[in-house]
Amino acid sequence: MKKVLLWMYKNSIQKPLFFLIFCVGLSSCGIWHKVKQFVGLEKSEYIQNYSFREINSIIDRLKTFTGVPYKTGGIDENGMDCSGLLYTSYKLEGFEIPRLSKDQSNFGLPVSIDQITIGDWIFFKTNGSTIINHAGIVTKNKGGFDITFIHSSTSKGVREDNLTNKFWNKSFVKVIRPFKN
Structure with missing residues (x-):
């Protein structure tokens, strides 16, 4: 995945297009939620203490x-x-x-x-x-x-x-x- 992203970035003529694709990819995984929580755009999930x-x-x-x-x-x-x-x-x-x-x-x-x-x-x-x-x-x-x-x-x-x-x-x-x- 890392190599594909690096290749796309190096070979991309339009860097904004790469950024858009990158953000869409991030939004489909848990990392994006953590980033939004860190910068204050999204409230963190409440932790359930009991099973x-x-x-x-x-x-x-x-x-x-x-x-x-x-x-x-x-x-x-x-x-x-x-x-x-x-x-x-x-x-x-x-x-x-x-x-x-x-x-x-x-x-x-x-x-x-x-x-x-x-x-x-x-x-x-x-x-x-x-x-x-x-x-x-x-x-x-x-x-x-x-x-x-x-x-x-x-x-x-x-x-x-x-x-x-x-x-x-x-x-x-x-x-x-x-x-x-």
Whole structure:
């Protein structure tokens, strides 16, 4: 490839044409994305810290708690709050994460709405709160705000909801991709 490019450059009458062909060739490979990221023309991809197997295992664990009632400070089948749900599920899978939603919300890198994937953590300020007071984990993303997440609702316990729901959409603050401990 290198020899072909060198030959094309030396034998090219029109250097701009070579440059155009070279750029088109680069755009079809990963190097071009790295160059654009380096010069700031493109945002870098978000790194997924957990493997797909780990994420699926964590989500399967979260779903086993479906129907468990809400209990402030709770971390077991007798009752759990939203951050307790995440904390317990990760702990049972062998991972240590912060216990409180306000701390969990800083335990990762921010993710833009178009980059959200299964396993990302989603945070809310509910009922007029001025601080993050609710957390969940993304279980499905169909694009845009059509995002399903599992959490522990104060009124209905552990369940899945969708960000298109007016209450959750209005309370939405941010999504992060959690660090792996």
